[in-house]
Every structure is written in structure tokens, then in C-alpha cells.
Amino acid sequence: xxxxxxxxxxxxxxxxxxxxxxxxxxxxxxxxxxxxxxxxxxxxxxxxxxxxxxxxxxxxxxxxxxxxxxxxxxxxxxxxxxxxxxxxxxxxxxxxxxxxxxxxxxxxxxxxxxxxxxxxxxxxxxxxxxxxxxxxxxxxxxxxxxxxxxxxxxxxxxxxxxxxxxxxxxxxxxxxxxxxxxxxxxxxxxxxxxxxxxxxxxx
Numbered sequence: 159x160x161x162x163x164x165x166x167x168x169x170x171x172x173x174x175x176x177x178x179x180x181x182x183x184x185x186x187x188x189x190x191x192x193x194x195x196x197x198x199x200x201x202x203x204x205x206x207x208x209x210x211x212x213x214x215x216x217x218x219x220x221x222x223x224x225x226x227x228x229x230x231x232x233x234x235x236x237x238x239x240x241x242x243x244x245x246x247x248x249x250x251x252x253x254x255x256x257x258x259x260x261x262x263x264x265x266x267x268x269x270x271x272x273x274x275x276x277x278x279x280x281x282x283x284x285x286x287x288x289x290x291x292x293x294x295x296x297x298x299x300x301x302x303x304x305x306x307x308x309x310x311x312x313x314x315x316x317x318x319x320x321x322x323x324x325x326x327x328x329x330x331x332x333x334x335x336x337x338x339x340x341x342x343x344x345x346x347x348x349x350x351x352x353x354x355x356x357x358x359x360x361x
Contacts, residue, residue: 160280184284224264234271241265291322298331299340299359306359312341312352 245258
């Protein structure tokens with residue numbers, strides 16, 4: 159197995175205006191406690207139930223010690239530490255009294271041993287594009303006009319492939335088209351099917 163990545167445009171272009179790109183991991187798989195327990199059981203004398211019990215206890219102890227302000231170090235894994243936030247801007251001693259300090263997040267810093275093990279990880283460019291094709295609304299209208307010349311209805315998935323958009327972007331654009339009075343849903347809200355509003359896309 160390898161780490162799949164794709165290139166994304168960096169938000170801040172170079173001083174000369176040229177675009178730059180950075181690599182980002184795509185297709186994160188979620189590994190559950192059950193899966194970890196099963197894998198550890200297969201490689202040790204512990205049962206899955208024993209391993210899961212230890213992992214659950216570890217999570218509880220981790221929360222307890224972090225909740226007391228401690229930094230927790232797991233050997234060969236890394237350091238866990240609490241980050242705080244202020245509810246308002248603090249500029250003087252008086253503001254510190256009403257800062258509204260509260261928990262923000264838990265940060266993690268990998269141990270050197272974990273980093274060492276990860277250096278041998280293989281990476282490969284994802285075979286599935288995670289990008290949306292940068293189309294203008296005019297270009298989208300052109301594609302929809304051509305599509306509805308031979309099709310009666312359109313689904314979100316169909317729009318996704320027609321305009322080469324990610325699922326989330328496809329949903330957002332369709333909502334815009336519905337709000338603009340170009341498309342309408344003739345089915346259930348949870349399973350929408352769209353048709354052109356009269357006067358749009360050759361209808």
C-alpha cells in the first residue's frame with residue numbers, strides 16, 4: 159500500500175504572480191479501534207477484547223492527564239498537549255480577568271521513532287482526481303444545454319460527472335442553479351431529480 163496524494167493550488171501565489179502547487183494526502187481511510195485491536199491480536203498473544211480494553215483505558219487516561227494540564231508522551235508515538243483559546247482579545251491586565259480562557263484543541267507532535275518508520279512509506283499520485291474542473295457558470299450552462307438536448311432529467315451524480323466536479327462542489331452549484339430559477343427538483347428532497355425550469359437549457 160502507498161500514500162495517495164494529489165496537487166492543490168497554494169492559496170498565496172509567488173511575488174511574480176505565478177501559481178504554485180503543493181502535494182496533499184487524499185482519500186484518508188478511517189481506522190477504528192476494532193480494526194486496531196484485531197490487527198494487534200493477530201500479531202500478539204493478546205485477545206481482541208484485551209487490546210480494545212487497553213486502548214479504551216488509554217483514551218480515558220490520556221483525557222485525564224491532558225485535562226490536568228500535563229503533556230503526555232507515548233514512547234515511539236509522540237507527544238500530546240492541550241491548546242487553549244481566549245474568548246476575547248487581551249491587551250492588558252484587566253482584559254486577562256475577562257478573557258474567557260477555554261479548551262481549544264489537542265496538538266500532536268510525532269516522536270522521532272515514528273518519523274523514522276514513516277520515512278520508508280511509499281507515496282503515489284492518486285488515480286482518482288479530487289479536484290473540481292474550474293468551469294464558469296457560462297460553461298456549466300453550455301454543458302447543461304447540450305445535456306438536456308438528449309436527456310429529460312438530471313441527478314446530482316450525473317451533474318458531478320457531466321461537469322467534472324467533486325460531490326460537495328456539485329451539490330453547491332446545483333443549489334445555486336435552483337436558487338437562480340434554472341433547475342427545479344421534481345422528486346424527494348433526499349433523493350432529488352432535476353429538470354430545467356421553462357425557458358432554460360433549450361426548454
